[in-house]
Amino acid sequence: MAGREKRWRGLDRLEPADRSSRSTLVALVLTCATLITLDHVGGALDPARRLVGEVVGPAEDAANGVVAPFEAIPRWFHTKSGLEDRVEELEAQNAQLKQQVATTALDRNRLAEYDGLAGTATTLHHVLVPAHVIAYGPAQSFSQTVTIDAGTSSGIHADLTVLNNDGLVGRVLSATRTTATVVLLLDRHSVVGGRLGGSMEVGFLQGRGELSGGATLDLKLNDGAFVANEGDTAVTWGSEDGAPYIAGVPIGKVTAVYSSPRETSRRVEIKPFVDFTSLDLVGVAVPSGTRSDRGLVKPGKEATR
Amino acid sequence: MSLIRGFVAFLILLVAVVLQVTFFPHLAWHGVVPDLALLVVVAAGLTRGPQFAAILGFVGGLLLDLAPPADHYAGRWALALVVVGYVVGRLRVPGQGGRPEPVMVVAAAAAASFLGTSLFALTGLVLKDPVVSVPDMLQVILVALVWDVLLTPLLVPALMVLFRRTEPARVSLA
Numbered sequence: 001m002a003g004r005e006k007r008w009r010g011l012d013r014l015e016p017a018d019r020s021s022r023s024t025l026v027a028l029v030l031t032c033a034t035l036i037t038l039d040h041v042g043g044a045l046d047p048a049r050r051l052v053g054e055v056v057g058p059a060e061d062a063a064n065g066v067v068a069p070f071e072a073i074p075r076w077f078h079t080k081s082g083l084e085d086r087v088e089e090l091e092a093q094n095a096q097l098k099q100q101v102a103t104t105a106l107d108r109n110r111l112a113e114y115d116g117l118a119g120t121a122t123t124l125h126h127v128l129v130p131a132h133v134i135a136y137g138p139a140q141s142f143s144q145t146v147t148i149d150a151g152t153s154s155g156i157h158a159d160l161t162v163l164n165n166d167g168l169v170g171r172v173l174s175a176t177r178t179t180a181t182v183v184l185l186l187d188r189h190s191v192v193g194g195r196l197g198g199s200m201e202v203g204f205l206q207g208r209g210e211l212s213g214g215a216t217l218d219l220k221l222n223d224g225a226f227v228a229n230e231g232d233t234a235v236t237w238g239s240e241d242g243a244p245y246i247a248g249v250p251i252g253k254v255t256a257v258y259s260s261p262r263e264t265s266r267r268v269e270i271k272p273f274v275d276f277t278s279l280d281l282v283g284v285a286v287p288s289g290t291r292s293d294r295g296l297v298k299p300g301k302e303a304t305r
Numbered sequence: 306m307s308l309i310r311g312f313v314a315f316l317i318l319l320v321a322v323v324l325q326v327t328f329f330p331h332l333a334w335h336g337v338v339p340d341l342a343l344l345v346v347v348a349a350g351l352t353r354g355p356q357f358a359a360i361l362g363f364v365g366g367l368l369l370d371l372a373p374p375a376d377h378y379a380g381r382w383a384l385a386l387v388v389v390g391y392v393v394g395r396l397r398v399p400g401q402g403g404r405p406e407p408v409m410v411v412a413a414a415a416a417a418s419f420l421g422t423s424l425f426a427l428t429g430l431v432l433k434d435p436v437v438s439v440p441d442m443l444q445v446i447l448v449a450l451v452w453d454v455l456l457t458p459l460l461v462p463a464l465m466v467l468f469r470r471t472e473p474a475r476v477s478l479a
Contacts, residue, residue, distance in 0.1 A: 020356060021354065021355040021356035021359065021391065021394065024355075024356045024359055024360065025355065025359050025387065025388075025391045028359050028360065028362075028363045028383075028387040029384060029387055029388070031363065031380075031383075032363070032366075032380045032381075032383045032384035032387060033380070033384070034380070035367075035370075035378075035379050035380030035383065036378050036379070036380035036381060036384070036428070036432065038379075038380075039378040039379040039380060040378055040432065045371075045379045048371055048379070049371050049375075049379065051371075052368065052371035052372055052373075053371070053372070053373045056319070056322070056323065056368070056371075056372040056373060057373050059319065059323050060323050060326060060327050060372075060373060063323045063324065063327040063328065064327045067327055067328045067331070071328075071331040
């Protein structure tokens, strides 16, 4: 080809050169069309593609290896304000992630509480309004009450049973539109009709006005001659129409039995199942068909659990 | 001797193609990189005429079509660069020491870039290879044009000197 070119230039005849280049063009365009057709039909050019890839691929790899360090050069230069912005951004991100890590345990516990509450609703066959404890009454007032974040708009009114996934918490004393006050079992004025699970003996549980530490309840059995067993479980006895207490909610376990000769009944000490110092999610047992502005925890089918 | 010259030209194309897919993506604007292979063909066309440039365009285009990241039908870039090589070759200043004006070189590169990228896009449109809308295509074509015009003063004169040096007639006359 080079030889022919030399001849054309040497002779300086443009016409044949023109004709020759035109025929080259036609030939090349036709070749291209053929190639496109072959590739369009499929498969025929794969070996060629692979071959070129085998040769050019390593070349590209090597070139990239040479280029990469230079490509990094612009990253060495930063403005001070740019760096400050970056530090700020990363600090914010870090704080956010730290917060996420810190609240993971809380989220997990909340989920477990909701699961437990749903389970309780199923066991008791009762509809529950979920609520969170938002305030504890001070000990100076000598009464053990808490405020929950659900009120009449959620279908809560006075004299409803409040429980959580461990057992009985107390009853609703009064309710405003969005909050309700709950008397805990531990309050001195709280009296709950209870029954010992092992013997069906009935009695009354009274709070002792202590919240912290190993808060206990006193159970006074109606049958003075009966001796309760340690470890026996006390459940609610239940009232008419489920107010203020629905039946069958676990309250606590017998930890000690005292008999005093002066009184006709024996005093039984009950340790409640509920940890009153860390109350969070509670459920308020409402009659079925209650209208509520929040999702109710409804008893599921026993078989599905 | 002519084998070595051909090899040199092929090597230049290979370097252009490799740089086009390795180095320039770091500088890419909207993903569009300068068409180095096209600039090589332009330089060849302006110094060596239509036939040589068309053949060089065919080889370079085929490299672009077959080299690894390529996914389109083989022959599309080849077709575009063959036409570019031929057209730019026709613009060559006839005669022995004919050197094109610098403005002429830039204009030729711009025209070649527009022609080449458009042809490639058009074949894609006809073959429905990647389905791209025409406005998107025009944007890519224009960005490529700007890139090529920017790089022309840096690359094309040097390439033209190289091609002139390896021109058989000149070598034998000198």
